[in-house]
Amino acid sequence: MTGTAAPGSHMLDSLQEKYSRQMLFAGIGEEGQRCLLASSAVIVGCGAIGAASAGLLVRAGVGRIRIIDRDFVEPSNLQRQTLFDEADARAATPKAVAAARKLLAINSSVSVQGLVEDLNPRNAGELLGGFDLVLDGTDNFETRFLINDFAVQSNRPWIYAAAVASYGVTMTVRPGLTPCLACLLESSSNGQGLEETCDTVGVLGPIVNLIASLESAEALKLLAGREQALHNRLVSCDVWSGHFQSVSVAQNGSCRACARREFSYLNGQAQPHVTLCGRDSVQIHERGRTLDLGALRGRLAAAVSDVRHNDFLLSFRVEPYQMTVFADGRAILKGTKDPAVARSLYARYIGA
Numbered sequence: 140m141t142g143t144a145a146p147g148s149h150m151l152d153s154l155q156e157k158y159s160r161q162m163l164f165a166g167i168g169e170e171g172q173r174c175l176l177a178s179s180a181v182i183v184g185c186g187a188i189g190a191a192s193a194g195l196l197v198r199a200g201v202g203r204i205r206i207i208d209r210d211f212v213e214p215s216n217l218q219r220q221t222l223f224d225e226a227d228a229r230a231a232t233p234k235a236v237a238a239a240r241k242l243l244a245i246n247s248s249v250s251v252q253g254l255v256e257d258l259n260p261r262n263a264g265e266l267l268g269g270f271d272l273v274l275d276g277t278d279n280f281e282t283r284f285l286i287n288d289f290a291v292q293s294n295r296p297w298i299y300a301a302a303v304a305s306y307g308v309t310m311t312v313r314p315g316l317t318p319c320l321a322c323l324l325e326s327s328s329n330g331q332g333l334e335e336t337c338d339t340v341g342v343l344g345p346i347v348n349l350i351a352s353l354e355s356a357e358a359l360k361l362l363a364g365r366e367q368a369l370h371n372r373l374v375s376c377d378v379w380s381g382h383f384q385s386v387s388v389a390q391n392g393s394c395r396a397c398a399r400r401e402f403s404y405l406n407g408q409a410q411p412h413v414t415l416c417g418r419d420s421v422q423i424h425e426r427g428r429t430l431d432l433g434a435l436r437g438r439l440a441a442a443v444s445d446v447r448h449n450d451f452l453l454s455f456r457v458e459p460y461q462m463t464v465f466a467d468g469r470a471i472l473k474g475t476k477d478p479a480v481a482r483s484l485y486a487r488y489i490g491a
């Protein structure tokens with residue numbers, strides 16, 4: 140789903156009114172605002188951090204935004220994912236679609252595109268290419284290292300952002316100028332503290348929105364041409380303990396990604412066809428097939444319950460499992476961690 144308006148067509152008057160408070164801020168000014176309107180960013184993952192960052196950037200007038208997300212809105216998202224509401228959860232609307240709709244209602248003079256896709260090594264170049272900046276809204280390190288590989292290889296900046304429980308971290312990566320995510324996480328005991336996930340230890344709304352705010356402020360500096368204002372530090376915060384920290388990270392001279400240029404996430408390991416995603420969920424990736432969801436619904440009607448169907452997905456229950464199938468053949472199975480169970484359910488209900 141795409142919504143567009145030409146970002147270059149702003150009348151000076153409406154620009155001055157819409158973005159007046161931001162242009163009054165000395166760090167942005169009219170020149171910075173013009174840079175923002177001409178800039179672009181792609182946000183990978185539209186959960187709490189991605190949704191909050193997308194909202195801030197669209198309101199700030201970043202001219203072109205793409206949102207990539209593989210999942211759909213559920214009631215448990217609403218506590219922290221600020222772009223979604225109960226109607227989105229009832230309809231199981233894909234997050235990328237719900238987000239794009241909401242964002243265009245907020246600011247119709249920028250271009251917003253929502254893509255229901257799972258970022259992987261095969262489509263990373265196509266989905267991330269051609270944007271000034273990549274923002275991290277993901278919930279897993281495999282995807283973050285894939286983004287880092289893409290960014291380092293193509294010499295594009297990206298911003299790492301993660302939160303779990305009451306704690307979060309963010310760091311801006313500018314290849315060639317700063318350390319990268321592999322410098323930070325692959326070379327030492329640095330920052331390995333985010334192995335728990337929101338699905339196991341929970342997460343608070345305030346920390347994701349705080350981290351998204353820090354990430355978005357860095358994005359505005361980069362996109363407004365104010366690189367000198369970037370803080371170049373790894374910032375971590377805990378909204379429960381009140382502990383805030385900002386540390387300088389060293390570039391690793393033998394870093395796999397930015398020194399040795401071994402892009403193993405982007406090139407080497409092909410993504411397995413079945414991966415764990417979150418607590419008690421398994422994702423079966425694209426099977427290179429297009430499904431007729433309407434026909435599938437008709438075929439399954441008698442065998443399954445709680446059927447929900449929209450243009451993008453078909454979701455149903457087969458006790459004790461919840462199965463969600465996307466039009467590109469991808470499926471998410473909740474209620475199991477066992478890839479074999481997921482494969483067998485897929486074969487049984489969707490087809491081998």
Ligand SMILES: [Zn+2]
Nearest residue numbers: 319322394397
């Ligand atoms: Zn590095």
